[in-house]
Amino acid sequence: MELPKKTLILFALGSLIITGACRKLLPLAPKDEEVLAGTIPGLTPAQEHEHLVADANFGQVFSKADGLGPIYVQTSCANCHVGNGKGHPSTTITRFANLNGGVIDYLISKGGPQLQNRSIDNYPVELLPAEANVITKRIAPAVMGLGFIAAMSDQSILDNADPNDTNGDGISGRCNYVDPTSFFIPQNIHQPNSGKYIGRFGKKAEKVTIQDQVVFALKQDIGITSDFDTDDLYNYASGIYTGDNAPDPEVSASFVNSLVFYMRTLKAPPRRNEEDADVKAGQSLFYQVGCTNCHAPTFTTDKSDIDALSYKTFHPFSDFLLHDMGSGLDDGYPEGGANSYEWRTPPLWGVGLAKDSQGGQMFLLHDGRAHSFEEAIMMHGGEAASRRDLFSALNDSQKKQVIKFLESL
Amino acid sequence: MRKIALYILVLLSSNLLEAQTDSSFIKRVPVDTSKLKMNMDAVYNRPFLTMGKMPVSVGGYLEANSSYFGTDGVTEGLSFQIPRLTVFMSSAIKKRIKFLTEIEFEEGGKEINIEFASMDIEFHPLLNLRGGVIMNPIGAFNQNHDGPKWEFISRPFSATTIIPSTWSNVGFGVYGKYAQNNFVWAYEAYLTNGFDDQIINNTENRTWLPASKQNAERFEESFNGVPLVTAKTAFRHRKIGEIGFSWMGGVYNKFEEEGVVVDTKRRVDLVAIDINSTIPKLNTYINGEWVWALIDVPGNYPEQFGKKQRGGFLDIVQPVLRRKMFGWENSTLNIAFRTEYADYNVGTFTDTGGNIFDHVVAIVPGISFRPSQQTVIRFNYRYHWNVDPLGNPASRTAGFQFGFATYF
Numbered sequence: 001m002e003l004p005k006k007t008l009i010l011f012a013l014g015s016l017i018i019t020g021a022c023r024k025l026l027p028l029a030p031k032d033e034e035v036l037a038g039t040i041p042g043l044t045p046a047q048e049h050e051h052l053v054a055d056a057n058f059g060q061v062f063s064k065a066d067g068l069g070p071i072y073v074q075t076s077c078a079n080c081h082v083g084n085g086k087g088h089p090s091t092t093i094t095r096f097a098n099l100n101g102g103v104i105d106y107l108i109s110k111g112g113p114q115l116q117n118r119s120i121d122n123y124p125v126e127l128l129p130a131e132a133n134v135i136t137k138r139i140a141p142a143v144m145g146l147g148f149i150a151a152m153s154d155q156s157i158l159d160n161a162d163p164n165d166t167n168g169d170g171i172s173g174r175c176n177y178v179d180p181t182s183f184f185i186p187q188n189i190h191q192p193n194s195g196k197y198i199g200r201f202g203k204k205a206e207k208v209t210i211q212d213q214v215v216f217a218l219k220q221d222i223g224i225t226s227d228f229d230t231d232d233l234y235n236y237a238s239g240i241y242t243g244d245n246a247p248d249p250e251v252s253a254s255f256v257n258s259l260v261f262y263m264r265t266l267k268a269p270p271r272r273n274e275e276d277a278d279v280k281a282g283q284s285l286f287y288q289v290g291c292t293n294c295h296a297p298t299f300t301t302d303k304s305d306i307d308a309l310s311y312k313t314f315h316p317f318s319d320f321l322l323h324d325m326g327s328g329l330d331d332g333y334p335e336g337g338a339n340s341y342e343w344r345t346p347p348l349w350g351v352g353l354a355k356d357s358q359g360g361q362m363f364l365l366h367d368g369r370a371h372s373f374e375e376a377i378m379m380h381g382g383e384a385a386s387r388r389d390l391f392s393a394l395n396d397s398q399k400k401q402v403i404k405f406l407e408s409l
Numbered sequence: 410m411r412k413i414a415l416y417i418l419v420l421l422s423s424n425l426l427e428a429q430t431d432s433s434f435i436k437r438v439p440v441d442t443s444k445l446k447m448n449m450d451a452v453y454n455r456p457f458l459t460m461g462k463m464p465v466s467v468g469g470y471l472e473a474n475s476s477y478f479g480t481d482g483v484t485e486g487l488s489f490q491i492p493r494l495t496v497f498m499s500s501a502i503k504k505r506i507k508f509l510t511e512i513e514f515e516e517g518g519k520e521i522n523i524e525f526a527s528m529d530i531e532f533h534p535l536l537n538l539r540g541g542v543i544m545n546p547i548g549a550f551n552q553n554h555d556g557p558k559w560e561f562i563s564r565p566f567s568a569t570t571i572i573p574s575t576w577s578n579v580g581f582g583v584y585g586k587y588a589q590n591n592f593v594w595a596y597e598a599y600l601t602n603g604f605d606d607q608i609i610n611n612t613e614n615r616t617w618l619p620a621s622k623q624n625a626e627r628f629e630e631s632f633n634g635v636p637l638v639t640a641k642t643a644f645r646h647r648k649i650g651e652i653g654f655s656w657m658g659g660v661y662n663k664f665e666e667e668g669v670v671v672d673t674k675r676r677v678d679l680v681a682i683d684i685n686s687t688i689p690k691l692n693t694y695i696n697g698e699w700v701w702a703l704i705d706v707p708g709n710y711p712e713q714f715g716k717k718q719r720g721g722f723l724d725i726v727q728p729v730l731r732r733k734m735f736g737w738e739n740s741t742l743n744i745a746f747r748t749e750y751a752d753y754n755v756g757t758f759t760d761t762g763g764n765i766f767d768h769v770v771a772i773v774p775g776i777s778f779r780p781s782q783q784t785v786i787r788f789n790y791r792y793h794w795n796v797d798p799l800g801n802p803a804s805r806t807a808g809f810q811f812g813f814a815t816y817f
């Protein structure tokens with residue numbers, strides 16, 4: 001048999017090069033600080049495994065056979081919270097109500113409080129009822145670091161509350177006390193007030209726990225019933241008083257709790273370029289201007305059933321309180337104890353990576369109306385107007401430093 | 410289906426065992442090289458064996474490979490696959506009446522499919538009747554997909570996820586060829602069962618034509634009573650190459666139930682163009698296909714369900730050595746390069762006017778060695794970028810594949 005030596009040598013050399021370069025030719029993992037995925041440090045192997053299972057549940061795409069709809073907004077949690085980050089206008093949700101003489105009616109009997117503008121085939125989509133006179137849009141928030149927020153005590157939120165502005169700084173943050181859900185089980189971190197509890201999740205702090213938000217979103221966003229809420233959605237205006245053909249509940253309590261676990265164990269959004277001189281200068285200006293009066297930088301968790309979340313210091317840049325944001329951001333939609341012009345201070349952590357989940361653009365504030373940090377700041381009004389003006393008075397270089405600091409979050 | 414497949418294998422193996430006592434028992438069917446072969450001929454343009462006086466010729470191919478892939482820094486390690494074992498049988502029933510079937514065992518038998526089973530009756534070279542399970546002639550890959558013919562281990566995205574190759578259906582149709590000098594013109598036209606509403610009711614979170622392949626009932630009855638029409642015309646010049654134009658379209662949803670209209674008729678249409686050519690002197694082989702898909706997605710569906718899709722691939726194969734190697738006469742060493750693209754949602758977001766991305770781009774350099782034209786040993790490096798509908802930073806996957814494919 002003739003052995004083509006050149007071929008053999010070429011083949012052997014090629015194989016060697018390829019074997020050596022094998023790993024280098026595979027895509028590298030993005031740097032930890034560049035992505036919003038990953039777990040909090042210190043989880044046990046069993047918890048890490050459960051997180052992976054829960055991650056798959058978070059990404060599950062519901063189909064008609066799984067109980068999607070019959071009316072819905074999106075088909076999966078991950079569609080709105082892409083890469084665990086902030087949402088995109090294409091997945092914005094719409095809420096509606098009737099406000100008459102200061103009395104809010106969420107039009108539950110007309111399909112409220114949320115519009116489901118998508119439907120499974122052969123089923124009519126929901127339209128806004130004629131009675132709806134207040135309509136608001138909400139862009140999905142990032143879901144990173146929620147475990148830390150869930151693990152801090154009510155007292156740590158109350159410590160920043162100053163509803164009557166007794167310290168005279170012009171900021172009068174207050175808690176949104178809301179009626180608990182039927183399945184809410186108080187923990188040692190919660191402090192009831194006349195049967196109500198402090199909301200800490202949601203644009204207007206209208207949800208007490210992550211579980212409240214998950215059960216609500218599964219139903220209102222995806223049309224998925226669970227052990228915690230077994231009544232399916234249907235289009236009230238269609239005269240078809242049936243949901244989909246999947247038996248209810250469409251997911252179990254375990255599935256809901258798995259999603260809750262996923263969000264509890266997602267890492268806190270990482271910082272980038274912390275040591276950069278401009279970032280440091282921007283951080284100083286951020287404090288000097290008084291942004292931190294609402295965007296409180298640091299909290300510490302209480303004891304948690306997940307050890308990795310116990311007594312941990314974290315930096316959400318939020319006080320989780322309601323603030324009057326002025327008429328420009330008044331959406332006309334009161335929620336729980338929150339007035340229409342009040343908004344919970346949104347955590348700023350992870351905001352520097354917003355572009356990576358919003359298709360390279362920025363859609364900030366509750367409905368994504370602001371397309372840059374500066375635009376978002378300039379839309380602050382009400383209690384924040386004085387801080388906005390102070391920012392506005394900074395020179396261009398200083399403004400850029402503040403923006404650089406925000407980009408580092 | 411599994412019993413039928415088992416029966417076929419037992420039948421074949423019993424004859425092969427007998428054949429071991431007589432080397433002249435099995436004979437290779439001579440391939441007719443006098444005529445210009447086109448993509449539409451691929452189904453019969455395969456090596457067959459006859460066994461004694463059996464009226465049936467048999468053949469098949471096997472693909473086996475290993476792969477080592479990683480996505481964004483995470484690898485699942487080394488794994489081995491046997492993506493397909495295909496057995497085909499043909500029979501010349503009578504002059505100008507022939508039958509061929511292709512039965513495929515995918516992924517070690519996880520799926521067993523009759524990919525092709527049809528009878529062809531030639532009334533005239535320009536008028537042949539074909540009926541049974543046919544491979545819809547959309548593009549070229551769907552008809553000409555045998556592993557041993559390709560230098561690349563993975564099938565192209567556009568040919569498997571926009572055109573859901575291998576896409577076979579029950580139906581009837583006609584085809585014909587007209588040849589003059591160096592030139593051949595061919596046509597094909599079929600009516601078959603077709604798609605169903607799984608193309609938009611699926612867990613892929615996008616319009617996904619391959620989802621209809623899950624509906625095995627399409628081999629028994631049409632989902633909605635409206636046939637899928639597939640038509641193709643192709644031209645081939647002996648020195649230049651081949652170009653094909655094809656269209657496949659039909660209604661995919663159930664618009665009527667028990668005589669009651671429950672929805673509007675929603676269409677899915679695919680248009681494809683395919684080319685292949687060999688550059689003289691260099692012997693560089695070029696092969697490509699491009700497809701556009703239009704899908705009437707209901708307005709009540711989220712925007713991630715694309716109404717338009719498009720994609721294609723281009724393969725360039727350059728023989729670098731053609732000589733006796735390792736004792737095999739006329740063996741060939743090739744270098745090859747594929748580039749491919751599939752966009753599952755061509756359009757813009759209503760709210761922002763921004764582009765909807767949801768696409769994948771891939772490059773695949775490779776080396777292949779062919780001890781004979783029937784067998785290929787392949788080594789591919791594959792790199793692809795998946796971009797989500799919003800256009801966020803791409804997820805990157807790359808890896809190495811090594812394997813072989815051979816007719817037997």
